[in-house]
Amino acid sequence: LPQGSKDLVNARQQVAEGVGLLCETAAELGVKLALEPLHPVYAADRSCLTTIDEALAIMAKLPSSLLGICLDVYHIWWDPHLAERIAACQGRISGFHVCDWLVPTRDSVNDRGMMGDGVIDIPAIRAKVEAAGYEGLVEVEIFSSENWWKKPADQILSISKERLFSCC
Amino acid sequence: LPQGSKDLVNARQQVAEGVGLLCETAAELGVKLALEPLHPVYAADRSCLTTIDEALAIMAKLPSSLLGICLDVYHIWWDPHLAERIAACQGRISGFHVCDWLVPTRDSVNDRGMMGDGVIDIPAIRAKVEAAGYEGLVEVEIFSSENWWKKPADQILSISKERLFSCC
Numbered sequence: 001l002p003q004g005s006k007d008l009v010n011a012r013q014q015v016a017e018g019v020g021l022l023c024e025t026a027a028e029l030g031v032k033l034a035l036e037p038l039h040p041v042y043a044a045d046r047s048c049l050t051t052i053d054e055a056l057a058i059m060a061k062l063p064s065s066l067l068g069i070c071l072d073v074y075h076i077w078w079d080p081h082l083a084e085r086i087a088a089c090q091g092r093i094s095g096f097h098v099c100d101w102l103v104p105t106r107d108s109v110n111d112r113g114m115m116g117d118g119v120i121d122i123p124a125i126r127a128k129v130e131a132a133g134y135e136g137l138v139e140v141e142i143f144s145s146e147n148w149w150k151k152p153a154d155q156i157l158s159i160s161k162e163r164l165f166s167c168c
Numbered sequence: 169l170p171q172g173s174k175d176l177v178n179a180r181q182q183v184a185e186g187v188g189l190l191c192e193t194a195a196e197l198g199v200k201l202a203l204e205p206l207h208p209v210y211a212a213d214r215s216c217l218t219t220i221d222e223a224l225a226i227m228a229k230l231p232s233s234l235l236g237i238c239l240d241v242y243h244i245w246w247d248p249h250l251a252e253r254i255a256a257c258q259g260r261i262s263g264f265h266v267c268d269w270l271v272p273t274r275d276s277v278n279d280r281g282m283m284g285d286g287v288i289d290i291p292a293i294r295a296k297v298e299a300a301g302y303e304g305l306v307e308v309e310i311f312s313s314e315n316w317w318k319k320p321a322d323q324i325l326s327i328s329k330e331r332l333f334s335c336c
Contacts, residue, residue, distance in 0.1 A: 006289040006292075007289065044271045080218060
């Protein structure tokens with residue numbers, strides 16, 4: 001939301017219009033864009049695009065060659081219609097991010113967990129994402145100011161690698 | 169989610185079944201129940217019932233004399249389908265809670281704001297709730313361990329009263 005605004009409906013319309021304009025530029029430059037819905041906890045200050053459903057509504061009006069969707073388990077795992085929504089992304093998934101949702105979460109921005117340390121059923125989500133035609137990378141994205149970011153990079157890499165096989 | 173479980177689909181089925189059983193008891197006792205969807209940020213540890221949509225799906229199978237819905241602006245304000253969802257609650261709204269969503273929110277449980285101090289368009293939501301037939305109380309519910317809970321009760325009451333008129 002812009003400073004002082006409480007108009008989430010208008011913010012969403014602006015995003016939809018803006019994405020349409022960005023796609024024109026993307027077409028000129030020959031690049032492909034992706035929309036990444038963020039968890040509703042960020043609706044006020046990080047992204048008003050909060051669900052797969054909303055992303056699909058924007059994507060429906062724009063060509064798949066220009067615009068895909070990026071799915072991050074952290075943002076979508078709670079969705080009560082998750083299976084249908086991922087299936088509806090068929091052929092348009094451009095990215096897939098993994099981490100985990102910790103219980104308790106001490107900070108909604110920078111306290112994400114290593115895969116396997118939280119409550120997200122990552123293999124189940126990955127299976128749905130791949131069934132919807134995704135063949136790209138599985139990207140590890142762990143914002144963790146008080147834990148993982150304080151550990152040596154080598155250790156993070158080796159544990160991430162192990163967990164990618166055992167928990168994803 | 170139960171300890172160790174990652175099965176949110178099953179948790180939701182359990183809730184739906186449990187509400188059905190509770191309604192039998194409620195009918196015997198002559199009381200009416202209400203479902204209150206909580207914000208998705210609480211999906212892991214407080215409630216797997218995260219949207220109005222899910223509550224309506226459970227309510228559709230049970231009589232309105234036994235089961236209503238309680239709407240709290242804090243939990244529902246982000247919903248991209250908010251207008252339609254509240255309209256779909258026609259005649260079944262049993263409670264309406266107000267507070268505000270602060271930016272930034274320092275703690276997702278106990279850092280709610282006084283009405284008017286955050287980003288929720290409370291009058292717009294209240295208008296929809298009343299258009300859906302609600303004629304009950306507007307209840308102030310502000311979990312605020314580091315701010316409001318530390319102030320004198322008289323002050324909280326007088327500011328709440330003022331804000332109920334000016335911001336709701």
